Amino acid sequence: MxxxxxxxxxxxxxxxxxxxxxxxxxxxxxxxxxxxxxxxxxxxxxxxxxxxxxxxxxxxxxxxxxxxxxxxxxxxxTQLSASQIDEIFDLRALLEAELLSHSIKNLTNQDLIDAELVLTELESAMEAGDTHLVTGNLNSRFHAKLYSRAQRPQTRELVDIYSKNSERYVRMHILLAGGLTTAPEEHRTLLDLCRAKETNKACDFLKKHIVGAKNDIKKLLIKIEDEKK
Known part of the structure; x- marks a missing residue:
């Protein structure tokens, strides 16, 4: 290499x-x-x-x-841990909803078009079974576009850190915990709420999206840990 x-x-x-x-x-x-x-x-x-x-x-x-x-x-x-996942994903839910709350009112039509183009790529990657793209670059780009007008650089820096910390768990969600079937529809709903400038509903939905993934992954990790005993 x-x-x-x-x-x-x-x-x-x-x-x-x-x-x-x-x-x-x-x-x-x-x-x-x-x-x-x-x-x-x-x-x-x-x-x-x-x-x-x-x-x-x-x-x-x-x-x-x-x-x-x-x-x-x-x-x-590092080991994947059911006990670690709560803190990481709960922080993500709080921080990303905070970013979205400041960004959504400032999103332009072009921002929303760009977000939808990325989402279309993400959906195509899912249909093709390209989980590396789904869990990595495309997923990050979609969310980043929605947060792009927040003007909260320190919050954004923290979000980037916790997003990297959770990438392996997100990959597990996509591959093993049902995320491949639920993520496309949830992303579409989030985009529609942003387009309608429904700030409170969009932020609440984003929190549920992140916490829902956490709960799915936790169940899977606990099952894996129990099987090792």
Whole structure:
């Protein structure tokens, strides 16, 4: 994997950013599983970089909740946990509803058209079974467009952090907990409420959308944990 072979990309992103993106993608796709060790020397060799950007990238991913550092063990991919999911998703519901409440009245017709175009792409990806696109870029772009007029940069930064923290859980929801069938209709409803400028209804629906996903994933995680006992 010649991660840093393209100088055009390096002009815009640091080595640490590129390494973090590569490791994040491996964790979120399941290539690196929860509990797997993340050996700096092996990652540096694979990605054709020194250990310094690898360590910096792992520290960045630790802040996102994707990596855990343990004494005498080093870095590992974090475990999926039913107990952890409550805090992450409850915070997402509060913060994203806050962003939407400030954004919705300022959304332009073009914003709504752009959001619908992304949603159409997302629905096509779902129909094609492309869960990587569904749970990653397209889902993020759809929600980001709806929040884009909030003018709350610090809240947005927190939302980005918790969104990254929850990506693996969202992927689990799409793949294993029924999200593939419920998400398209829920996204359409949210978009319609935004188009109608129904701020309170849209924010309430967004909270239910996020908390509903949390509850579905929790049931699945508890079942998995019980089966391991």
């Amino acid at each position: 010649q991660l840093l072979g393209t100088t055009k990309v390096i002009e815009h992103k640091t080595r640490t950013q590129l390494v973090a993106e590569a490791i994040r993608a491996k964790i979120l796709s399941g290539e690196i599983k929860a509990g797997d060790p993340l050996r700096q020397a092996a990652l540096a060799t694979e990605m054709n970089v020194s250990r310094i950007p690898v360590r910096e990238a792992l520290l960045q991913l630790e802040a996102e909740g994707l990596v855990n550092f343990e004494a005498h063990k080093g870095a590992t991919a």
